[in-house]
Amino acid sequence: MRENKAQSNGLTLVEMLMILVTVSVMMTISLPRVLALQNGSKSELRGSLNSCRAAVNAFHGDTGFYPTSIADLAAVSPPRAGLDARGAAHPINPTHWQGPYLSQIPINPNNATLFSYDSRAPHVGQVNSTY
Secondary structure (H helix, E strand, O other), rough: OOOOOOOOOOOHHHHHHHHHHHHHHHHHHHHHHHHHHHHHHHHHHHHHHHHHHHHHHHHHHHOOOOOOOOOOOOOOOOOOOEEEOOOOEHHHHOOOOOOOOOOOOOOOOOOEEEEEEEOOOOOOEEEEEOO
């Protein structure tokens, strides 16, 4: 006599439903945490950009010129030159400099790079980031 053994090469409908339910529960638990992390890094990015831009404005207000690089904002001694709105370098009067304007140069929290600083007209003094 022959035995009729049904060999199962796939998953049954009940097994597929159980996998689907398990994956759905895992996504329901983890998705809010991932979204919260992403929103937190956006807030940190905005805060860092705002502090850099405020430091550029303070530097400009004190010296009458824009910094030549973002590193000038964290310098412990006055830089020799600054930039006018056209990007031309001019000497800075050290008595007008009230820095350092930042304790350290912030790093983009999303990709661990420095913010870009534009020293070319017409965007002299703009601090930007790639998200």
